[in-house]
Amino acid sequence: MVIVGAGIVGVSTAYFLKRAGVSVRLVEARAPAAAATGAADGAVSVASKRPGPMMATATAGIRLYRELTAEGVLDGLFFTRSTFLVAVDDAEAEVLATHAAALAASGVSVERLTNERLRALAPSLSADVRAAAEVREEGHAIGYEIVRRLIARAGLAVERGVRVDALVADPRTGRVTGLDTGAGRIEAEAVVIAAGGGSADLLGLSGVLRARRGQLLVTERAPALNAGLPGAIMSARYLLSKASAPGAAPAASARGYGLVIDPLRTGQFLVGGTRENDAARPDTDAEAVAHILRDALRLVPGLASVRLLRTFAGLRTAVVDGLPLVGAVPGRAGLHVATGFEGDGICLGPLMGRSIARLLLGEDPGVDLAPFDPARFREGRAAA
Numbered sequence: 001m002v003i004v005g006a007g008i009v010g011v012s013t014a015y016f017l018k019r020a021g022v023s024v025r026l027v028e029a030r031a032p033a034a035a036a037t038g039a040a041d042g043a044v045s046v047a048s049k050r051p052g053p054m055m056a057t058a059t060a061g062i063r064l065y066r067e068l069t070a071e072g073v074l075d076g077l078f079f080t081r082s083t084f085l086v087a088v089d090d091a092e093a094e095v096l097a098t099h100a101a102a103l104a105a106s107g108v109s110v111e112r113l114t115n116e117r118l119r120a121l122a123p124s125l126s127a128d129v130r131a132a133a134e135v136r137e138e139g140h141a142i143g144y145e146i147v148r149r150l151i152a153r154a155g156l157a158v159e160r161g162v163r164v165d166a167l168v169a170d171p172r173t174g175r176v177t178g179l180d181t182g183a184g185r186i187e188a189e190a191v192v193i194a195a196g197g198g199s200a201d202l203l204g205l206s207g208v209l210r211a212r213r214g215q216l217l218v219t220e221r222a223p224a225l226n227a228g229l230p231g232a233i234m235s236a237r238y239l240l241s242k243a244s245a246p247g248a249a250p251a252a253s254a255r256g257y258g259l260v261i262d263p264l265r266t267g268q269f270l271v272g273g274t275r276e277n278d279a280a281r282p283d284t285d286a287e288a289v290a291h292i293l294r295d296a297l298r299l300v301p302g303l304a305s306v307r308l309l310r311t312f313a314g315l316r317t318a319v320v321d322g323l324p325l326v327g328a329v330p331g332r333a334g335l336h337v338a339t340g341f342e343g344d345g346i347c348l349g350p351l352m353g354r355s356i357a358r359l360l361l362g363e364d365p366g367v368d369l370a371p372f373d374p375a376r377f378r379e380g381r382a383a384a
């Protein structure tokens, strides 16, 4: 079997196949975690997910992180913590209340906090915060560290610098039999496309997948301030920018802002970010950085005396209907796809990799993949 793309999804797929005794080739145009996986925050979180399949799948995704950690596979890389949803005005408070109710209805451990309780738990937060909810049993993991660990654990040999240019198919049956790459043709009984933004060209889905840039900031260490935030702080506006709040539509505007302040275990803060549709490159700009900083200071005023160390950006691969593409590609026997995880692929990557591996092994994937079925799109158009 050949897997295209060594981001968290492709590497997870290869890991679970190899663990089941299947021989795999993992081809990667650049290097492992070179794209979105290496530019992510790392929230392994259900707090920001849209109610419905994404919320349910994220819960299963977190569970798998816990299982892999208990088995020792992700030992020292996955850490449990809470996410605090916060609101600074009436409109945000309403979004927060609705979303917290949706999380509770889907079985997530979430609790609305009184102001007193919030101040006791998170003294670094501004008095401007007027409503909050704690989402428990969330987690954090750094994407490129997960990738590195799974590669090492499975003894995977990533074929770096091998860009796949096209699929090779039997002209009579349409069955995919291999790949044309810059390093020559590769024959394959089965192919999994986990190429993030590169999947669109390979599958003829350029009208379905779009790049959504995110800009993030990293501060120096500020241990005292960091200790005053016991988990990630997620503004209710973030739910709107991500179209996760019930009723919110996927953002149509070019640039949306939604704030998450992540107190890292190093004592630093990771602060983001933007959602920018159809961005060509993962670069940052002063306008966005200034906007993010202003928003962050409103929630955590103590950040004013903390130095900004660097800014960076990445491209999330989003599907136009807001749900990923996971499963067999219709009309192309031998071909599976797993992509379009937008801002959720660190959380969902290992689970989706295991699901695809199970499908290829003829097993039950263990999660409901029907909402993510690629058959809903054909050659760039919504299926009739």
Ligand SMILES: Cc1cc2nc3c(=O)[nH]c(=O)nc-3n(C[C@H](O)[C@H](O)[C@H](O)COP(=O)(O)OP(=O)(O)OC[C@H]3O[C@@H](n4cnc5c(N)ncnc54)[C@H](O)[C@@H]3O)c2cc1C
Residues within 6 Å of the ligand: 004, 005, 006, 007, 008, 009, 010, 027, 028, 029, 030, 031, 032, 033, 034, 035, 036, 037, 038, 039, 040, 041, 042, 043, 044, 045, 143, 162, 163, 164, 165, 194, 195, 196, 197, 198, 199, 202, 213, 214, 215, 216, 273, 313, 314, 315, 316, 317, 338, 339, 340, 341, 342, 343, 344, 345, 346, 347, 348, 349
């Ligand atoms: C700023 C930002 C913040 C984020 N924060 C979070 C977060 O907090 N929590 C969360 O869960 N998710 C987050 N994400 C989303 C997450 O990073 C992605 O959903 C996830 O990394 C996608 O993984 P992937 O393996 O599908 O794709 P990628 O990591 O993009 O990997 C695809 C790989 O395929 C390779 N490739 C592409 N085309 C070809 C080709 N033709 N031939 C060979 N190889 C090819 C690429 O080089 C790349 O290495 C964030 C993303 C960004 C950008």
